[in-house]
Amino acid sequence: MNIYITLDYEIFFGEIHGTVEKCIIYPTSELIRIAEKHNVRFCFFVDCGFILKLDEFRKQFPQLENDYKKITVQVKYLSNSGHDIQLHIHPHWEDSYYNGEHWIIDVKRYKLTDFSENEIESIVMNYKKVLTDLTGKTIFTYRAGGWCLQPFSKLKKIFKQNNITVDSSVFRKGFYTSEHYSYDFRNAPDKDIYKFEDEPEIENPTGYFTELPISSIRNSPLFFWKLFLLGRKNPYLHKPLGDGRAISAPGQRKKMLTQYTDCTVSIDGYNASLLEKALKKLKRKKFENMVVIGHPKSLSRYSLQELEKFVEKNKTNYNFATYSKMFKNK
Numbered sequence: 001m002n003i004y005i006t007l008d009y010e011i012f013f014g015e016i017h018g019t020v021e022k023c024i025i026y027p028t029s030e031l032i033r034i035a036e037k038h039n040v041r042f043c044f045f046v047d048c049g050f051i052l053k054l055d056e057f058r059k060q061f062p063q064l065e066n067d068y069k070k071i072t073v074q075v076k077y078l079s080n081s082g083h084d085i086q087l088h089i090h091p092h093w094e095d096s097y098y099n100g101e102h103w104i105i106d107v108k109r110y111k112l113t114d115f116s117e118n119e120i121e122s123i124v125m126n127y128k129k130v131l132t133d134l135t136g137k138t139i140f141t142y143r144a145g146g147w148c149l150q151p152f153s154k155l156k157k158i159f160k161q162n163n164i165t166v167d168s169s170v171f172r173k174g175f176y177t178s179e180h181y182s183y184d185f186r187n188a189p190d191k192d193i194y195k196f197e198d199e200p201e202i203e204n205p206t207g208y209f210t211e212l213p214i215s216s217i218r219n220s221p222l223f224f225w226k227l228f229l230l231g232r233k234n235p236y237l238h239k240p241l242g243d244g245r246a247i248s249a250p251g252q253r254k255k256m257l258t259q260y261t262d263c264t265v266s267i268d269g270y271n272a273s274l275l276e277k278a279l280k281k282l283k284r285k286k287f288e289n290m291v292v293i294g295h296p297k298s299l300s301r302y303s304l305q306e307l308e309k310f311v312e313k314n315k316t317n318y319n320f321a322t323y324s325k326m327f328k329n330k
């Protein structure tokens, strides 16, 4: 089994976006500590639109210089130490700006598919270039911001032009729709890897793209009650390390507290308690790939402990994989 521990490397996009130090740099340094202690590698999907904006505004606002340096130094360090750096696009940065005190984040166009074809073309090219320039390596795997990559027909040609051949955004049975964001993976195949051509949730054995879906798990309402209550009981252990707030997802919390929900296998907060259970389930299904998602900003002391236990227990029997190592020469 290949285990991909993947992290979406970004600040928050809600009204309180949080600081670069607490949302990104510190939690990632904890991940680096775990990786180095156990000699495993992780995969980072870097929000490169943010790096572009920092670069644009740091000339006018010198206080951003520090954020820009910290991020670019850490991304280079990760890449040089064998961690994977791949493409994560949050195109709402196109409409967002720094006002001298904080970022004014406009999510009216949250999905890449909200933009025109010409705009998509330059976003994909410029965002990918940021990472190629920083790492000097080939960037070929995509994780959509907020899982929004449908309708993929709007992206397909541009992704091909940019040699993006692998996607890792789908999670089976995932479904959500609200004003600014939506995804529908209810028809995705029950597979750990497959080819697709037109839409990432529809298998096509001769397709150009490979989908390596994020593993999914079905959670009971009880699980989410525990998750919310534990945070109140023991904030030191369970409070997210990031100091911002997530973009609101209307109806989501109520749904999770009242019915079974299909979720990603995740190391964010209390979700990390399910890693072993998820691995067992995938083994029973004879899957060969497990893709775990996480966000440095949403990790807690508890989830870092759980991740370390999981790595320690499984590092000899399983391969902690990166996209670069697994797909590069295929």
Ligand SMILES: [Zn+2]
Pocket: 008, 010, 047, 088, 090, 144, 145, 146
């Ligand atoms: Zn993201």
